[in-house]
Amino acid sequence: MRLxxxxxxxxxxxxxxxxxxxxxxxxIPPSPAASxxxxxxxxxxDAREAIDAALxxxxxxxxxxxxxxxxxxxxxxxVTLDLLGRVPSEDEVHAFxxxxxxxxxxxxxxxxxxxxAHATRLARWWEDVLLGxxxxxxxxxxGALRRWLAARFARxxxxxxxxxxxxxxxxxxxxGGRRLDRVAGPDDQRAALDEERDVxxxxxWLLRHRKSPPDLAGAASQAFLGVPxxxxxxxxxxxxxxxxxxxxxxxxxxxxxxxxxxDRRAGVYLxxxxxxxxxxxxxxxxxxxxxxxxxxxxxxxDLAPAEGSDATRRDRLADWITAxxxxxxxxxxxxxxxxxxxGMGLVxxxxxxxxxxxxxxxxxxxxxxxxxxxxxxSVRALERAILLSRAYRVAAAPIERDVQAARWSRFAxxxxxxxxxxxxxxxxxxxxxxxxxxxPRAAAAFEARVRSAVSVAFDEDAEANPTRSDATxxxxxxxxxADLVDRGTTAGAPSGVLAVIDAREGGDDRRIVDALHVRVxxxxxxxxxHERARALIAASGSRDEALEDLFWAxxxxxxxxxxx
Amino acid sequence: MSNxxxxxxxxxxxxxxxxxxxxxxxxxxAGGGTVAAAPPxxxxxxxxxxxxxxxxxxxxxxxxxGGEVAGPFRSIATxxxxxxxxxxxxxxxxxxxxxxIVRGMTSKEGSHERAQQLxxxxxxxxxxxxxxxxxAWVARERGDAASALPPYxxxxxxxxxxxxxxxxxxxxxxxxxxxxxxxxxSPRALGDERLQRREALVRAMNDDLARRVGQPGLAAxxxxxxxxxxxxxxxxxxxxxxxxxxxxxxARYGDSDVGRGCLVARRLVERGVPFVEVVQDGWDxxxxxxxxxxxxxxxxxxxxxxxxxxxxxxxxxxxxVVAWMGEFGRSPRISSDDGRDHHPAAWSAVLSGGGLRxxxxxxxxxxxGDRVVRDPTTVADLHATVAAAMGLDPALTRVTPAGxxxxxxxxxxxxxxxxx
Numbered sequence: 001m002r003l004x005x006x007x008x009x010x011x012x013x014x015x016x017x018x019x020x021x022x023x024x025x026x027x028i029p030p031s032p033a034a035s036x037x038x039x040x041x042x043x044x045x046d047a048r049e050a051i052d053a054a055l056x057x058x059x060x061x062x063x064x065x066x067x068x069x070x071x072x073x074x075x076x077x078x079v080t081l082d083l084l085g086r087v088p089s090e091d092e093v094h095a096f097x098x099x100x101x102x103x104x105x106x107x108x109x110x111x112x113x114x115x116x117a118h119a120t121r122l123a124r125w126w127e128d129v130l131l132g133x134x135x136x137x138x139x140x141x142x143g144a145l146r147r148w149l150a151a152r153f154a155r156x157x158x159x160x161x162x163x164x165x166x167x168x169x170x171x172x173x174x175x176g177g178r179r180l181d182r183v184a185g186p187d188d189q190r191a192a193l194d195e196e197r198d199v200x201x202x203x204x205w206l207l208r209h210r211k212s213p214p215d216l217a218g219a220a221s222q223a224f225l226g227v228p229x230x231x232x233x234x235x236x237x238x239x240x241x242x243x244x245x246x247x248x249x250x251x252x253x254x255x256x257x258x259x260x261x262x263d264r265r266a267g268v269y270l271x272x273x274x275x276x277x278x279x280x281x282x283x284x285x286x287x288x289x290x291x292x293x294x295x296x297x298x299x300x301x302d303l304a305p306a307e308g309s310d311a312t313r314r315d316r317l318a319d320w321i322t323a324x325x326x327x328x329x330x331x332x333x334x335x336x337x338x339x340x341x342x343g344m345g346l347v348x349x350x351x352x353x354x355x356x357x358x359x360x361x362x363x364x365x366x367x368x369x370x371x372x373x374x375x376x377x378s379v380r381a382l383e384r385a386i387l388l389s390r391a392y393r394v395a396a397a398p399i400e401r402d403v404q405a406a407r408w409s410r411f412a413x414x415x416x417x418x419x420x421x422x423x424x425x426x427x428x429x430x431x432x433x434x435x436x437x438x439x440p441r442a443a444a445a446f447e448a449r450v451r452s453a454v455s456v457a458f459d460e461d462a463e464a465n466p467t468r469s470d471a472t473x474x475x476x477x478x479x480x481x482a483d484l485v486d487r488g489t490t491a492g493a494p495s496g497v498l499a500v501i502d503a504r505e506g507g508d509d510r511r512i513v514d515a516l517h518v519r520v521x522x523x524x525x526x527x528x529x530h531e532r533a534r535a536l537i538a539a540s541g542s543r544d545e546a547l548e549d550l551f552w553a554x555x556x557x558x559x560x561x562x563x564x
Numbered sequence: 565m566s567n568x569x570x571x572x573x574x575x576x577x578x579x580x581x582x583x584x585x586x587x588x589x590x591x592x593x594a595g596g597g598t599v600a601a602a603p604p605x606x607x608x609x610x611x612x613x614x615x616x617x618x619x620x621x622x623x624x625x626x627x628x629x630g631g632e633v634a635g636p637f638r639s640i641a642t643x644x645x646x647x648x649x650x651x652x653x654x655x656x657x658x659x660x661x662x663x664x665i666v667r668g669m670t671s672k673e674g675s676h677e678r679a680q681q682l683x684x685x686x687x688x689x690x691x692x693x694x695x696x697x698x699x700a701w702v703a704r705e706r707g708d709a710a711s712a713l714p715p716y717x718x719x720x721x722x723x724x725x726x727x728x729x730x731x732x733x734x735x736x737x738x739x740x741x742x743x744x745x746x747x748x749x750s751p752r753a754l755g756d757e758r759l760q761r762r763e764a765l766v767r768a769m770n771d772d773l774a775r776r777v778g779q780p781g782l783a784a785x786x787x788x789x790x791x792x793x794x795x796x797x798x799x800x801x802x803x804x805x806x807x808x809x810x811x812x813x814x815a816r817y818g819d820s821d822v823g824r825g826c827l828v829a830r831r832l833v834e835r836g837v838p839f840v841e842v843v844q845d846g847w848d849x850x851x852x853x854x855x856x857x858x859x860x861x862x863x864x865x866x867x868x869x870x871x872x873x874x875x876x877x878x879x880x881x882x883x884x885v886v887a888w889m890g891e892f893g894r895s896p897r898i899s900s901d902d903g904r905d906h907h908p909a910a911w912s913a914v915l916s917g918g919g920l921r922x923x924x925x926x927x928x929x930x931x932x933g934d935r936v937v938r939d940p941t942t943v944a945d946l947h948a949t950v951a952a953a954m955g956l957d958p959a960l961t962r963v964t965p966a967g968x969x970x971x972x973x974x975x976x977x978x979x980x981x982x983x984x
Contacts, residue, residue: 132677211850212906215675283897284905286674398778413779453746473714473736476792477747486751532768539761549758553765558785559773 047371047385054364055391058407066390067397067410072097074395074564076108077522079387081416081563082341083112085121086423090518109387113380117423119154122379123147124419125340129223130166130205138267140204141174144194148201158377159333160322163224167318170273171200173207175266203271210259210269213278214286217251224321226332226347227298242298248289249296253303253317255281273312298328322377330369334382338368341386343412344404360407396564413564421561422451428520428555429488430497450484479556489551491544498547509537512547520554607955608885608918610833611702613841614822614868615722616860616890618848619679619911621904623896623933624857625650626912627667633896633932636854644923652861655869661923662872662881664915664982668927668936671892671908671943676848679891679908684724686947687974694964697724698947699839700733701972705956706838707733712798713837714791719825720843728964732787736795741842742806742824748796763793780965803831816870820863821845826871833884838954847890853903872916885918885953889946896932910936913946918953920982941979948976952983 044050059066070078076096080088088096096108112118127146152162174194194201209215221229229242229250258274281287295303295313303316321329331347339345346365368382375381386392396411406412416424426432431450435443454475479485491498497519505511513533517525525533533550540546554560623629628639628650639648642660649657649665656663673679678689685695696704699716703726707715716723716733719741726733738745750759766789774782795801806814806824817823825842832840844864849856868888875881893911894904910929916922927939948958951972958973 211848212675218675280900283900286906396777396779399780413777413781415781415785472731472734473788473792473795474745474747476789477745477796480792480796481747481750483751528772532765536761536765540758545758549762549765553762553769556762556766557769557773558782559769562773562782564777 047368047382048388050364050367050371051385051389051391054361054367055389055408058361059409062407064407064409067395069390069393070395070411070564071523073523075105075393078411078563079109079392080112081420081424082387083109083121083383084115084117084423085124085417085420086117086427087520088522089427090515093518093522106384106388109384113383116150116154119150120146121419122153123150130219131208138175139173139210139269140207140267141199141201142204144174144199144201145204146201147194153379156378156380159372159379160329160377163329164318164322166202166205167220167224167321168312168314169200169202169206170271171203172198172262173203173267173269173271174199174201175263175268200271203269206257206271207259207269212286213254213257213281213284214251214290216254216257217247217290220254220317220321221250221298224332225298225326225328226335227328229298244289245293246296246298248293250298251290252293252295253297253313255291255293255295256313273314275312324373327366327369330372330377331365333377333379334365334368334372337379337382338386341383342391342408343414344408348404360404411564413562416561416563418451418454420563422447422454424560425450425454425484425488425555428497429484430500431484431488433495453478453482453484476556479561485552485555489548489555491548498544498551502547509533509543509547513550516547516551516554520551521559606882606919608953609706609836609883610838610840611698611885611887611918611950611954612826612829612833612871613699613839614826614864614886614888615684615720615841615843616847616864616888617680617720617722617843617845618890619676619892619894619906620847620860620890621849621853621857621894622667622907622910622912622929623650623894623904624854625653625861626665626914627929627933629896629931629933631931633898635898637857647923647925650861652858653865655865659869659872662876662916663922663924664920664979665925666913666915666927666941666946666979666982667910667925667929668939668941669889669893669911669913669943669946670936670940671911674892674906674908676891676906679906681724683889683891683943685727686944686972686976693968693970694727695970696727696729696733697735698950699724699735699841700726700729701951701956701960702839702954703733703735704729704962705960706954708836708838711836712794712800713803713832713835714795715837716839717829717832717837718841718843719828720821720841720845722843722845723841728970729962731781731784732791735841738804738828741821741828742804744801744805745795748801800835803835804828816866816873818863818866818870820867822863823867823870826867830871830874834878834880849894850899850903850905851901853894853898853901875917881917882919883917885920885950886916887913887946887950888915889913893933896934910934913941915946915949915953915982918950920949920953921984924981926979926981942976944974944976945979946976948973949978949982951976952978 044053058064069075073093073096076088076093080086080092096104101107123146126149127142131140131142131145148165149162152165205219206216209219218229221227229247255277256273256275257271258278259269259271262268262270277291281291295316297303297317297320301320303313303320305311305313305316320326324330335345335347339348346360346362368385371385372378372382391408392411394409394411396413399406399410399412426435426447431446435446438446487493488497490496491502493499501512501515501519505515510530513530514524517523517529533546536550537543537546540549623633624635624637626649628634628637628648630639638651640651640654640657641648642657644660644663647660647665649660671679671682673682673688681687681689681695684697684699686698687693687695689695697716699718703715714736716735718735718737721737721739723735723737725731725735736745754762770782770786770789774786802808806827809827813827814823817827822842822844825844829840829842844860846856846860868886872881872886875884875886890911892906892908895907897904899905910933927941928937929935930937944958951958951960956972958971958976958978960972961969963969
């Protein structure tokens with residue numbers, strides 16, 4: 001298992017060293033100053049303009065010359081990978097490059113945001129944040145959590161509502177743990193089944209910590225607030241002001257959660273609030289403090305439900321977390337999404353918005369957080385702003401100094417994540433067609449096998465820093481020798497990709513070379529590419545073998561797996 | 565204290581070989597980016613880390629107690645006079661004269677993720693330092709660039725990563741020990757010439773990309789790809805595959821994950837791999853702990869014993885440090901589910917070989933195994949001991965891309981009674 005926190009280069013905050021709180025040592029730090037939830041009255045009309053204005057000012061102030069905008073093909077590939085988790089198809093590339101209608105980019109973004117594959121991609125992201133990639137237990141049904149999330153992302157349900165649903169999740173779980181479920185499943189079919197059986201997918205993130213309830217508090221704090229308080233579980237935080245008491249008080253919000261087996265063998269549990277402290281905690285060395293403490297939020301707010309009210313401690317915690325004035329929550333999400341698309345968060349790493357971390361461009365983070373809240377915590381609106389911003393449009397040019405100093409003036413190229421690699425391989429190798437001809441169970445199993453192979457080959461790190469290469473020997477070997485790649489690139493298969501392209505392009509080598517580049521890299525071949533291909537064909541014994549080699553090499557080159 | 569002064573004082577404790585090692589690494593550190601020159605003198609050239617995933621109960625292994633915390637297992641005498649360990653490890657008891665049992669391990673991380681980070685990297689997880697795993701440090705400092713085998717291998721699901729040292733120092737993870745790494749061979753026989761044409765094409769494309777985009781990470785990818793290609797082509801890749809192992813050998817180690825892992829690890833270090841981690845999963849025994857611990861030790865005992873025996877028989881005992889540990893210990897208090905919960909305050913680790921003293925216990929816990937009462941040892945100290953045995957300066961520093969110097973251990977001091 002690996003720590004969810006991405007391990008990273010020294011942040012600006014660490015270099016600066018100063019803490020910004022004035023609270024006396026040992027006291028709970030004051031909540032970040034309450035925000036009215038209103039965007040700045042003067043200045044940028046919308047969030048995208050706010051981003052562009054802030055970065056332009058920053059670049060000017062530091063005499064940074066931003067890279068030129070990326071060309072259309074590059075931008076299309078980038079945004080399709082980011083939103084749908086796959087490369088664009090040949091048709092999609094041609095259609096976009098030929099589109100000279102107004103607001104072309106905005107229209108594309110809108111289409112991709114509304115695509116069901118986008119909702120699934122967001123769901124996979126948060127599935128990994130909440131469950132970690134390594135959890136494969138019988139009592140945790142990853143698929144159910146993913147479907148629960150995807151349904152909400154698909155209708156752009158407010159992030160505050162989603163967090164509330166997770167924090168207060170209660171109900172019966174479904175049997176989980178099968179490897180297949182980690183990776184695939186015709187999700188819409190399973191979603192219907194979930195509803196039928198009255199299954200609550202959200203309880204699965206609680207079940208992950210069933211054996212160690214104190215971990216729940218730390219997980220919630222890190223995921224939703226960006227405050228890694230769990231290190232205060234065993235000792236006063238070495239750097240921040242969190243004490244063990246603070247941790248116990250926060251964890252106490254979860255001390256009344258009961259997870260009772262309904263069917264232990266199948267791994268089905270009932271998660272509910274017992275109305276009294278879970279006695280098992282008192283016997284656990286690390287659980288006892290949280291069982292005895294009075295529930296208290298990170299800023300000291302009392303989380304005990306009022307006398308006679310129906311609310312549970314978790315309801316009160318959810319109230320506190322999703323309050324518009326709670327800037328931890330809004331800033332944390334904004335920062336995570338920013339990092340996801342732009343390579344490095346305004347606060348780095350993404351799950352440590354503690355006192356000592358000083359965000360670069362703090363006013364921008366605060367502004368975006370306020371707009372996020374004002375929009376009804378709309379994830380889609382925030383995505384729109386980031387993806388249409390100038391920072392997301394710049395080219396991936398060389399970075400002279402370290403990534404931080406570049407201040408998003410060039411796009412931070414990064415390897416595709418596991419999800420995107422599977423999606424892209426499926427797209428490039430036309431595996432979708434193969435899958436369509438299979439019965440649903442076989443199709444799901446096939447996809448699961450591919451995902452499983454890729455996931456083994458990937459270094460399992462839930463919050464991998466995007467600017468770090470995820471190259472591992474296993475991943476390289478997979479792309480070199482996996483059956484899927486070998487069979488997908490062969491000229492021999494009559495309905496294989498090469499045969500189809502060959503027939504479509506009338507056997508014209510130059511057009512075939514272009515088509516392969518568009519298919520794999522999202523752009524036509526350059527003169528240098530054509531020259532290399534020509535030399536290869538000349539040196540090979542057979543033209544078919546040369547095209548196979550070219551196709552294979554395109555998949556094995558860094559450009560394929562890199563989001564440029 | 566100046567670097568040189570620290571070196572001198574360390575040399576007084578460790579003796580001549582490490583003094584020379586210290587000078588060499590000091591020189592290398594001053595040089596900034598070079599691999600530490602292999603120091604003259606005797607030192608271990610490899611480490612096999614036996615990683616007990618989930619946090620092994622110290623009471624039911626190396627630090628047995630009587631009374632209500634004991635559980636169903638008793639203690640037995642060992643070959644080392646005065647040292648008793650759990651009855652679950654009879655073969656290792658026979659070999660206790662080769663073991664340094666550290667009973668005073670103590671740490672402050674009680675959650676799996678953080679504790680695993682701590683014990684693998686030797687540093688409290690911190691958002692500001694991408695700490696490399698110990699294996700990555702060893703890979704960087706002792707890796708042989710000419711070898712087709714990667715210098716840091718993990719057998720089973722586990723391992724750390726290269727941290728700020730770079731992705732290229734991360735491990736090759738073979739999820740199923742005893743089987744070869746997946747995808748070593750092309751499904752079709754393509755012939756050398758064609759394979760070389762393919763690789764040349766990939767290299768040319770990557771060079772093109774590097775010229776246009778030139779960002780960090782792309783260079784690391786190129787290094788890792790070269791490694792993959794070399795491994796795929798090398799006859800040494802067969803070392804991972806136990807299909808050719810004799811049934812007798814397999815029987816000695818046991819046909820379990822940890823058994824097969826130990827056998828492959830032995831083969832790899834014989835061939836020069838400097839760091840191999842063997843993972844035994846399942847030690848997070850909150851429920852049904854005693855049944856599970858019995859099963860785990862039934863596999864561990866023969867595997868680790870066979871490994872120690874073979875290393876000794878092949879004259880490798882001094883050259884290979886075998887280190888046994890997990891992310892924390894387990895509570896003396898037995899839970900209502902018949903298990904034990906996480907317990908970082910006191911736990912055990914074991915070091916063997918590499919010139920370290922055996923038949924020794926260092927550190928002591930109270931009558932219940934709750935707290936360390938004598939000679940507490942930190943993870944940094946444990947790492948420092950392994951490093952020193954390998955001729956690496958525990959204070960060896962490398963500089964992060966942002967310009968910050970980070971040392972191999974976080975102020976760790978080698979355990980004197982073990983290195984003495």
